[in-house]
Amino acid sequence: MIQSYSITDNSTVTPMAHDAVVLVSTSNSFQAVPSNIYDGDNNNVLTGTIAVTPSGTLVVTNLNYFERYPFYNEIVSFVTPYGKGLSLGVNGKSWYYDVTDFAPILQNGKRMVMTLGGQYQEQMDIDFYFIVGTPRRTVLEFNQLWQGTNRTGAPSIGSINNQSFYPPTTFSTLAAGKQFKIRSSITGHGAEGEFHQNGEQVTHSLNVNGGANEFSWFITKKCSDIPVFPQGGTWLYDRQGWCPGETSILKEYYVTPYVTPGSTVTLDYNCSNPSVASGDYRYQEAHQLVTYGGANFSLDASILDVKEPSNKISYIRQNAMCSNPKLVVQNTGSTSISSIEFNYWLNNSATPQTYTWTGTLAFLDTVTIKLPIGGLWLSALQPTNNIFYAEIKKVNNVVDDYVFNNKYQSPFNKSDQLPDNFKVEFKSNNYASHNTYKIYDDNGNVVASRTGTTAVTIYEDPYVLTGCYRLVLTDAGMDGLNWWANSAQGTGYLRFKDAAGNILKTLQSDFGAYIEYSFTTFPTTSVIEQSNGTYVNIFPNPAHHNFVMNGSGLEFSEVKVMTVLGSVVSSHKIGNETTFNYDSSQLSAGVYFVVITKDGKSTTKKIVIN
Numbered sequence: 001m002i003q004s005y006s007i008t009d010n011s012t013v014t015p016m017a018h019d020a021v022v023l024v025s026t027s028n029s030f031q032a033v034p035s036n037i038y039d040g041d042n043n044n045v046l047t048g049t050i051a052v053t054p055s056g057t058l059v060v061t062n063l064n065y066f067e068r069y070p071f072y073n074e075i076v077s078f079v080t081p082y083g084k085g086l087s088l089g090v091n092g093k094s095w096y097y098d099v100t101d102f103a104p105i106l107q108n109g110k111r112m113v114m115t116l117g118g119q120y121q122e123q124m125d126i127d128f129y130f131i132v133g134t135p136r137r138t139v140l141e142f143n144q145l146w147q148g149t150n151r152t153g154a155p156s157i158g159s160i161n162n163q164s165f166y167p168p169t170t171f172s173t174l175a176a177g178k179q180f181k182i183r184s185s186i187t188g189h190g191a192e193g194e195f196h197q198n199g200e201q202v203t204h205s206l207n208v209n210g211g212a213n214e215f216s217w218f219i220t221k222k223c224s225d226i227p228v229f230p231q232g233g234t235w236l237y238d239r240q241g242w243c244p245g246e247t248s249i250l251k252e253y254y255v256t257p258y259v260t261p262g263s264t265v266t267l268d269y270n271c272s273n274p275s276v277a278s279g280d281y282r283y284q285e286a287h288q289l290v291t292y293g294g295a296n297f298s299l300d301a302s303i304l305d306v307k308e309p310s311n312k313i314s315y316i317r318q319n320a321m322c323s324n325p326k327l328v329v330q331n332t333g334s335t336s337i338s339s340i341e342f343n344y345w346l347n348n349s350a351t352p353q354t355y356t357w358t359g360t361l362a363f364l365d366t367v368t369i370k371l372p373i374g375g376l377w378l379s380a381l382q383p384t385n386n387i388f389y390a391e392i393k394k395v396n397n398v399v400d401d402y403v404f405n406n407k408y409q410s411p412f413n414k415s416d417q418l419p420d421n422f423k424v425e426f427k428s429n430n431y432a433s434h435n436t437y438k439i440y441d442d443n444g445n446v447v448a449s450r451t452g453t454t455a456v457t458i459y460e461d462p463y464v465l466t467g468c469y470r471l472v473l474t475d476a477g478m479d480g481l482n483w484w485a486n487s488a489q490g491t492g493y494l495r496f497k498d499a500a501g502n503i504l505k506t507l508q509s510d511f512g513a514y515i516e517y518s519f520t521t522f523p524t525t526s527v528i529e530q531s532n533g534t535y536v537n538i539f540p541n542p543a544h545h546n547f548v549m550n551g552s553g554l555e556f557s558e559v560k561v562m563t564v565l566g567s568v569v570s571s572h573k574i575g576n577e578t579t580f581n582y583d584s585s586q587l588s589a590g591v592y593f594v595v596i597t598k599d600g601k602s603t604t605k606k607i608v609i610n
Helices: 157-161 313-318
Strands: 002-008 020-027 035-039 045-050 137-144 169-172 179-189 204-208 215-217 250-254 264-271 282-295 301-308 326-331 337-346 353-361 366-370 386-395 407-412 416-419 421-427 435-441 446-450 458-464 468-475 493-498 503-506 514-522 537-539 546-550 558-563 568-573 579-583 590-598 601-609
Touching (some): 179 204, 264 282, 301 407, 421 435
Antiparallel strands (some): 035 045, 204 215, 386 407, 421 458, 421 493, 493 503, 546 579
16 A cells, blocks of 8 residues: 655644645555466475566655744753752742743743653742833843753754754844843753763853854853752762752843844854763753843832842852841943942831942943941841841932832841850861861951861860851862761861850851851950940051040040950050050051950950051
């Protein structure tokens, strides 16, 4: 039986349809082969053949046709954490993403899917927040340039470079487009594709309209400092494009200079050829083109995020904290910004702090701004349920165009309080040279450190500190003081003790590259017995050759200058004077405390010598 087919092109059919494979005819023919002659009386022995003349020739050919599927438009690539021994707490953790780029497709009925295996690892909820208002610029069009991973799988580097996957694609651009941006998310898989340590870093490139590649980048991602730690498995190994428990690398490039709105443009993606040609390099990818209109505002700034203080998992390694707040601010207007005036406060504080940032910020540029502490932590701080508020009051000395993106609130946890007389107990592991700890004050000055330790040795360092501090413990091997996959390094620890030797805090030893711990101190009888209730000012601070103390609290007092370890550097009796000049030229750079005692009562001031 012979069946004849034809292909019907359905490329213009709406809704999307595969090309139709149509049966045209059915017929019967026999193959023209010689007929055999057998002797039926002699056991069916073959005695000869009769030639058969063919009446025609049948040629079987392949028909090319297309199957068409809706594009998988990847909104975010996120790899779930390695769960063995993992705890995300009773309420879990949340990650937040700006999905405004997807506005054109987040309309009407859509099917949302979570695929590639992560949906089986954790119980996950996805919420979309649609915010009423005016965006910084209108998203006119969104296009997934090539079919998503759900259709393509993870093609090998060879099949990418021979154009079997992600071949050059040509499309028309919107005449109304003012800016054109490429979003590229790539994750590497396979022994060499996932770990450049097994092969090498591969260069990923995008080409616009032929010629030399306009954009090239690596996708190596450091995993030993990710927010979710510790995890099970090999969580801290660097990977290509991803880490467990974190968003995959997203690269964004503006192709506006290479595009004429309303014309066609050809984009091509390719990789460099690794020297280990036989290596297992595979990639899951999403490349997208977003088309924007012009700026919707002339003069506008917006607060995108608060890094510190914050409860967000993305910033958990730096929080809780007690020093300078950090904001991420963007210029969301077409006019260049030279100054931004902020108000910021805690909870229901009646008097906000004020700060004016100066610099240069072009349209869509961002900057992380560190705000002065002032009296921020001295008023309205609560034991729990704290909220930090920040608000833009003026941009370039005037109120900006859009007030609804000027205010941000960030829930946060209060840092721990320790006595000002405490000890840091540190036990080194077998790789003692890998570890260092430093203590910073709220101005970023190093006030103490521990380096050059001996293997498997316990060190107990006493400190007398008043104020806000941050201890940073680092590991040059990027695998903490202990890690299951490197048992040869042994186990170490770092913990805080009070003066009596009671353990106050033990830090996680399986921390990867580093761990931070911020704390404030409260007075104990070792340095501060109680405030003497009088005013003393110290300036300049930081100081170099000398500093000045003045105030009524100096009269008939005793002034001691002490190190952070509690050693007395000098002591002075003050008579009927309200001003005292101190020669600090002989002091080494660092942090000191000035203890002023009067009528049996003491107060302490911190001074930085540089």
